[in-house]
Amino acid sequence: MNFFARVFILCILSLNSATFPDKRQRLYTKVVAHDGHLPMTSDIISQHGNVSSLSQCGHACSGLSGCCSIFYNEATKHCLTASSVNQHGLLSSPGYGHFTLRGEVIAEGVCFDNSIYIVGLTKEIWTDAQNICLNKGAKLVVIQNEQENEFIRSLSRDIGETVWIGGTDSTEEGRWTWTESTDAMSFKAWGPNQPNNYNNQDCLSLYMQFDFMWADENCLTTYKYICEKNLQ
Known part of the structure; x- marks a missing residue:
């Protein structure tokens, strides 16, 4: 599904109680470490009996605010x-x-593992983008591994232009950190000859010209952005 189709669905969901077609293909990742367990009552959104398949269980999750996980018992x-x-x-x-x-x-927004990703469609300077995310109970994206990076790149390709994510070296030049931590990044995916600090570039973007690999950019440039809301 391309980005504009996603936006259209999000708009419909925000105005109505629309649901997804029964035959829409969904991708699931099994959390093997959680086999044989259920979440705490406070984390449960809804329960359903006589659900014939994992797909139908996933369908029950669609349209529910904050739902990105399902627990299914094939036997019962x-x-x-x-x-x-x-x-x-x-x-x-x-x-x-x-x-x-x-x-x-x-x-x-869009689910991936234990986060919801929210696309900001207005162009903002980096600090304003971060503040908008915070006001949503989220933050500019923090990318922890290659799988998440590829997912965020795919979202960025749908947007079709450079986007802000949550890294900066504004505190100490050359020492890149995420906004939620003072620790140096453990995962990086820089584009060619990046970061280069050209004209004092201290904020992290997924740069369209590098096929959305990482690049440092001037924090006062205005770009769209991606927020991440942790569900764990």
Whole structure:
């Protein structure tokens, strides 16, 4: 699904209680470490009996605010939808599998593992983009690994132009950190000859001309942006 189709669906969901077609293909990632467990009651959004398949369980999650996880028991045909999943508060319940919805468009944004990603369609300077994300209970994207990086790049390709993400070296030149931490980044995916600090570039972007690899940019340049809302 391209970006504009996603935006259209998000708009419909925000105005109505529209649901997704039953036959829409969804991608699930099984969280093997959570086999045989259920989330805490406070994390459960809804429960459903007589659910014939994992796909139908995933369909129950669509359109529910904050729903990016499902727990499904194939034997009992019982389905639970969940928001945040506190791995330290999981309850033992044999037969259930935990699945996250990858790339699924829900009312708030797009699911990937334990986060919802929200695309900012206005062009903002980096600090304003970060503040808008914070006002949504989110932050500019923090990319932790190659899988997440490729997912965010795919979102950026749908947008079709350079976007801001949450890295900066404004505190110490050359020492890149995420806004939520003072620790140096453990994962990096720089484009060619980046970062180069050309004319004092201290903020991190996914640069269209580098096929959305990382590049440092002047923080006062205006770009669209991607927020990340953690559900864990």
